[in-house]
Amino acid sequence: MGDDTHGWTAAPGAAQRARSVLAAAWSCTVTAEAAREELIGAHEVTDDGRVLLRLPADSALAAAALCAPRGEPSAVLEFADAAPVPVRGRIRARLWLAGRLSAAADRLAFEPTRIVLRQLSGTVLVDPAEFAEAAPDPLATAEARLLTHLADCHPDAVERLTRLVEPASLHGAVRVQPLALDRHGLTLRIERVRSDGDVRLTFHAPADGVAELTERVHVLLSQASAAACPRPLQRQRTDREG
Structure with a gap:
């Protein structure tokens, strides 16, 4: 894998990953008591991870949430993280926040008390204190544009980047697409006829902005150009075309 050729192997922690999903999300599903609504462009996130919701005037959520028994979660917010590049299985993560809603001027303030993050690697329970202190990945809001x-x-x-992937991981590959990007590395989705696999290429140092990201990707491309191994995906395409 790409991790074998680079010294920097860090990846976002669960709290930062959850905050990144939240920062990049444009829509969410809110469930409170018997009310459930899909909201688009109706939430903001504070620095400490609270979510501010702007509900429609006829929304039943506000009354249902605010009338919930005190001390119990009055709402659950669900966010989906979808890959911006068309691949099979585009949902990369789902984030659930359970907590209480309270009135805040013309909006409702949601403070999470239970955070669950489900990724391709598994499901984790995120500590609320760590979630509140974490910051989104600096590339989170630009990731969709950059990957596209x-x-x-x-x-x-x-x-060319597939030269950094172990040949065995490319066996049977019919297409490789960029799946995810963060300050620590780039993840490629390897699609086969009946299965998929993901390979992470880590940067030699974290990138805190687009300028640094450009340099990190150029380093990967330089290493790929210097790699002595053949490109199985290209060879497979040639065989198929011939």
């Missing part, structure tokens, strides 16, 4: 640009405008670069 990489996939649409630089497919040759994506294929």
Whole structure:
């Protein structure tokens, strides 16, 4: 895997990953008592992880949530993290926040008391204190634009990066797409006829902005160009085309 060729192996922790999902999400599902609504562009996130909701005037959520028994979670918020590049199984993570809603001017303030993050690697319970202190990945809100640009405008670069992947991981591959990006690395989705696999290429140092990210990706591409191993995906395409 790509991790074998780089010294920096860090990845986002669960709390930061959860905050990144929250920061990038544009929609959420809110469930309170018997009320359930899909909200689009109706939430904001404070620095400490509280969620501010702007509900429609006819929403039944406010009354249902605020009338819940004190001391019990009055609402559950669900956020889905979908890959911006079209791949099979686009949902990369789901985030559930359980907690209480309270009135805050013309909005409802939601303070999570239980946080559950489900990723491809498994489900974890995130400590609320760590969640409140964590900051989103600095590339979280730009990730969709960056990955889409990489996939649409630089497919040759994506294929070159497969030189950093162990040949065994590319066996049977029919397509490779960029799946995820954070300050620590780039994840590639390897699609086969009947299965998929993900490979993470870590950067030599974390990137805190687009300028640093550009340099980190160029380093990976330079290492890929210098790699002596062949590109199984390209060879497979050639065989199929011939």
